[in-house]
Amino acid sequence: MSGSDAETPSAIQICRIMRPDDANVAGNVHGGTILKMIEEAGAIISTRHCNSQSGTDFLSPMCIGEVAHVSAEITYTSKHSVEVQVNVMSENILTGTKKLTNKATLWYVPLSLKNVDKVLEVPPVMPEPNTVSYSQSSLIHLVGPSDCTLHGFVHGGVTMKLMDEVAGIVAARHCKTNIVTASVDAINFHDKIRKGCVITISGRMTFTSNKSMEIEVLVDADPVVDNSQQRYRAASAFFTYVSLSQEGRSLPVPQLVPETEDEKKRFEEGKGRYLQMKAKRQGQVEPQP
Secondary structure (H helix, E strand, O other), X not given: OEEOOOOEOOEEEEEEEOOHHHEOOOOEEOHHXXXXXXXXXXXXXXXXXHOOOOOEEEOOOOEOOOEEEXXXXXXXXXXXXXXXXXXXEEEOOOOOOEEEEEEEEEEEOOEOOOOOOOEOOOOOOOOOOOOHHHHOEEEEEEOOHHHEOOOOEEOHHHHHHHHHHHXXXXXXXXXXXXXXXXXXXXXXXXXXXXXXXXXEEEEEEEEEOOOOEEEEEEEEEEOOOOOOOOOEEEEEEEEEXXXXXXXXXXXXXXXXXXXXXXXXXXXXXXXXHHHHHHXXXXXXXXXXX
């Protein structure tokens, strides 16, 4: 059993080759063996994080001779508990193919070594700078009468103002400089928002070029006084911001570091939008014959 070279304080990976005594007579690895490895990974990472259980999905069987890759990551911390997500991948060393065989969510609480009845506090997980999780922000707003038209629907300008505020917070957290809105890519109003709804405006960095950054902003509405309707997506947009010096000059933007596959996909999509807009602007400034 060994740890991965790419371990971080909030993520580990355990690799182990499956042996005959790990499997049943059919050659499939015992579920108990996988559960033991999941528990080990969860215990290691939560103990490491605190310095000091839950559902498991069996998705596919693992066979003798395959290498098990067990990765664990702290996904949430409260004051006295730690949530750990554990994934198990099997690798056929002859063909090189890998597949997800198991995943689980584990909860742990840190206990004092001197008094096992005493629950200790959990240190918070601090995201790495220049990552999506480091700068992502949200704002919760109760829609009041002053936000609405005479018919009880939110003014579009109110929604756009809140979206721009959240995008600005994301940009400022990422750059830690003066920032300004450069452009907005088609604000889409998917559904009306009524008076009395609680709206959550969420912003996340999707792409950075040398001197600009794209931020996706989503607006979700929760009609808390109407049990017949569920939470729904009300609006979405992409904001482009630039970083400025105190003299108002454009500054280089710290490059975004996408971590997950979804973040990498959104980064490439944002790059495509950036190149498309750049080509459009260059075409506009070309002299006419």
